[in-house]
Amino acid sequence: MESEGPPESESSEKSIFFSQQEEEEEDDNEEEEESKEAEETATINPLLPPALTGDVEGLQKIFxxxxxxxxxxxxxLLLEEDIVGRNLLYAACMAGQSDVIRALAKYGVDLNEKTTRGYTLLHCAAAWGRLETLKALVELDVDIESLNFQEERARDVAARYSQTECVEFLDWADARLALKKYIAKVSAIVTDTAKGPGKLFKEDKNTILNACRIKNEWLETHLEASINELFEQKQQLEDIVTPIFTKMATPRQVKSAKSVLSHGQKRS
Structure with a gap:
């Protein structure tokens, strides 16, 4: 079984790509054979040394x-995988080489690609406690909600390996994402009335769009906002939006009454 956890010793950078602490349910003999096969394949990859040592210039020359x-x-060579589906980006994550990740991302690689057991680069960095690498991946807009074969997000994997700082950062990233997604959802609803719960008055539409714009600007200018501040901003937007959407979904009784009155006058 694939393991994404940190090794007992990090004395050898090259061993990072091949030797990891295994899950309890793994057959040790089978894993040992797989690791040997992976090592034989990866050691001939000329991208491995610069990826593990952070030699961004060396990588750029090759590319x-x-x-x-x-x-x-x-x-x-970059996308060449070992037997469990890890490419050299995983090696860079395990080694905590954030600048390497940023440099390689420019060549159009899929930073959300999964291994055979559903681990992403974010899962990997979280398990190994590579906080700066986690930050780099989040800045590169990876999917922080992606699940592995155990239905774990990167945050869950970090918690399993007691990577406290990584857990805290991913909680913050999740709160920030929640606000961004809510802004996007609300904006989509008011710009596409077919998705909305009812007719939206122009004044209400402008109120919501203006509120969404303000929250987006707040996100851009408050990159270090706390989790509580992010929750507060989301709540403020909900307080503006919810009454309007409730009004949209409520039958317009006043109009119905006028219609009845008009009908009665015609009969008389």
């Missing part, structure tokens, strides 16, 4: 210098 002997195969 961008046509004269480099590995240039044409650079992307293939």
């Amino acid at each position: 961008e210098d046509p004269e480099n002997p590995h240039h044409e195969q650079a992307m293939q």
Whole structure:
């Protein structure tokens, strides 16, 4: 079984990519054979040394210098996977090489791709306690809600390995995402009346859109906002939006009464 947890010792950077603390239910002999196969494959990959040591310039030369002997195969080498589906981006995560992740992201790699057991780069960084790498991945807009084969998010994996700082950061990232998603949801509803619960008056529409704009601007200018502040901003927006949506969904009784009155006058 695949393991995303940290090794007992980090004395050898290269061992990071191959040797990890295994889950209790794993067959040790089978895993040992798999690790040996993975090591034999990965040691010939010329991207591995710069990925583990943070040599961003060395990686860029391989990707961008046509004269480099590995240039044409650079992307293939980057995406080359071991037997459990980990490529060199996972090696960089385990080694905590945030700048390497940022550099490689520019070449169009999928930062949300999963291993055979559903682990993402974020899961990996969380398990190994690589806080700065987690921050880099979140800045790169990875999916923080992605689940592994045990239905765990990266936050859950961090908690399982007692990576307290990572848990706290991912809780913060989740609160920030919740506000962003709510703003996007509300904006989509008011700009597409077919999705809304009823007719939206122009004044109410402008009120909501203006509130959403203000909250988006707040997010952009308060990058270090606390979890409580993020929750407060979301609640403030809900306090504006909810009464309007409730009014939209409520039958307009006044109009119905006028209609009845008009009908009665015609009969008389």
